[in-house]
Amino acid sequence: MLRSLIPTLLLSPLIWMAPFTAALAGQPLPSWRAGDARQRILAFVAAVTTPGAPGYVPPAERIAVFDNDGTLWSEQPMYIQLAFAIDRARELAAADPKLLESPAIARAVAPGHDTDLRSLGMAGILELVGVTHAGLTTEAFSAVVRDWFATARHPRTNLPYRAMVYLPMQELLAYLRSQGFRTIIVSAGGTAFMRVVAEELYGVPPEQVIGSLIKTEYVMKNGAVSIVRLPEPQLINDGAAKPQAIEALIGRRPQAAFGNSDGDFEMLEWTTAGDGPRLGVLVHHDDAEREVAYDRASATGRLDRGLSEASQRGWTVVSMRRDWQQVFPDS
C-alpha cells in the first residue's frame, strides 16, 4: 500500500513545493553568526540525529535542558521574578501596611533597593517570596503574574519584560524541537511563575517547566477543592539540585544542557558526563552595548568556575557579543 502511495504523493503540491518552502525557511539559527559556537551546536545535532551514526539517539530519548534566567531571558539588573515580587509586595503593603513591620519586606519595597537585594539575605528573600507568592491558588497566582506581565516594564530598556528574551535562544529551542528534541526548562525560577509565559515565549508547555517549588495544601472548602500555595519552599532548584531534579522528574540524562551561571555547573557536568555526543553550553554575558557585561564578580548570575573550567570540560562558551547577530527580538 505504501508503494502504491508514492506516485500519488509525487503528484502532491506538497512535494514540489517542499524545496522552495525550505529555501524560504532558510538556514537554522539565523541570529547566530557563523563561528565556533554555532558550528558546535549544529555538529552535535547532526551527530545525535543522523540514523546509523555511532552517536545516534532515538527521538523519544532526545532531551535538551535549559536554564531560564540569564540563559533564555535577561536577569539584570535583577531577576524578573524578583521585580515581580517587589512590585507585588508594594501593592500588598499599600493595602496592608502591617506588612512593612517585617524588616525584609520594608527593605525590599524601599525605593532604590531594587538593585541590591543581596542585603535581604536568603532568609529575607524567602520571606519576600512567601508574602508575594503564597496564600492563593495556582490559578489565582497565575492570573496575578499574567496581569503583571501585561503592564510591567524593564527598568533599563523600558520594554515589556516579555521582550527581554534572547532571540538566538528562541531560535535554538525551536530548532532543537524540529530535530526531535524535547526542550525542558530546568531553572531556579519559580515553576508557577515561569509557566505563565513559557509557552508563549519559548514554546515550552507547563509539564516541561521544572523550577523551584513552594509547598502547597489541598483544601476542601464549601464543597470546592483547591490547591493553595504555602509560604514555605519545597525545592530550590539550583546547583546540584538541578541534576537531581532531572533524575527524579525526567529519569533520563539529557544530551544537551544550556546555562549561563555557576548555578548551572552541575547540570552541565551531569549532562556532559554521559556517553556519546553531549553538548554543554554556557551563555557568556560579555555584551555591554546590547545587554550587560558581567561574569565572575556579579552577585546575580555569577559565572566564575564555569568560565574557568569550560574549555577543559569541552563546554561551549557563547559570546553574546561575537556569536549573536541580534540579541533581542524586534520590538
Next chain:
Amino acid sequence: MLRSLIPTLLLSPLIWMAPFTAALAGQPLPSWRAGDARQRILAFVAAVTTPGAPGYVPPAERIAVFDNDGTLWSEQPMYIQLAFAIDRARELAAADPKLLESPAIARAVAPGHDTDLRSLGMAGILELVGVTHAGLTTEAFSAVVRDWFATARHPRTNLPYRAMVYLPMQELLAYLRSQGFRTIIVSAGGTAFMRVVAEELYGVPPEQVIGSLIKTEYVMKNGAVSIVRLPEPQLINDGAAKPQAIEALIGRRPQAAFGNSDGDFEMLEWTTAGDGPRLGVLVHHDDAEREVAYDRASATGRLDRGLSEASQRGWTVVSMRRDWQQVFPDS
C-alpha cells in the same frame, strides 16, 4: 495550496483503504465487555476529542492519570514493590547478618510474615525501603530491579510479576494515547522502581512516571559524578499528595483519572472538579475467581470512601468481574 491538495488526497489509497483498515483494527477495548463502564469511557473520549463539540480539548492538553498498584497491576497479596524489598532484604541480610539486628528488617524477612507487613508500621516500612532501595546510584538500583523482575514470581499464580498486569487497562492506555492523550502514572509506588517496567508494560516513558521519591545526593568521586539514593523519603505520593504532585509537576488538571483505592480519592476528586467533560474511574476488585475480591476491609488497596461516594460524584466503578472479558494477558 491546501485546496489544490484535496483531489490528490482523494486519489490516495490511504483514503479508500481507511474504513477497511479500521475494520481490521477492530473495536477499541476488546477485553472490556459491553456495558456501562466501557460505554462511559468511550462517550467521554468522544466528548473530548470531537472537534467543535462543546467539551473539545486540544490534543496538547489531553492528560489521563493512572494509579499503578491495583489499577494497572495486582497489589495482592502485597504490593509488588514490597515483595521486591523483602527479597532484597533477605539477600542483603544473608551477606550482612548485622542487618537483622533491626527488628523491622528481622520481621520483614521472617518467613510467613510476607502477607502481614502492617505489623512493621510506617516507620518499619520506611526502614525496609531505606535498606533495600538506597545506598546506590539510580542506574545500579534499576539494574537490581531489572534482575529481580527477570526471575521473581507471584506467590499465588507463580507467574512472573510482569504478567500480573491488567490487559483491559493496557488496552485503555493504548486507546487513550491513540486519541491524543498523554498517559501519566501517578502512584505511591517508587518512581525508580516503576520506571524499570513502565515502558515495557504500559508504554509509559520515564518522564511520565510520577511516584514516591527518596532523597538523593549528588556525588563527585574520583572525577566521576553520580546521583546516589539516600534512605530518606522525599515524597510519599499518596492521597492529597497526588493532585499536589500533578499541579507541581504537570501543571494542568487531567481530564481523566483512574484509580482503585481511597489513596486515589483526591486525585479523582481534583480531576473531576474541573470544567467540561471529566472522567473518574475506580477499578473495583470484586473478582475472587480470576483475581482477588477486596475493598472496604482490605489493608492493602482499601476502597471504602470511594465506593460509598462514587455514584454521587459521578465516578465510574469498574467491576472486574462483570466489565472485564479477560483480566490478565495470555501467558
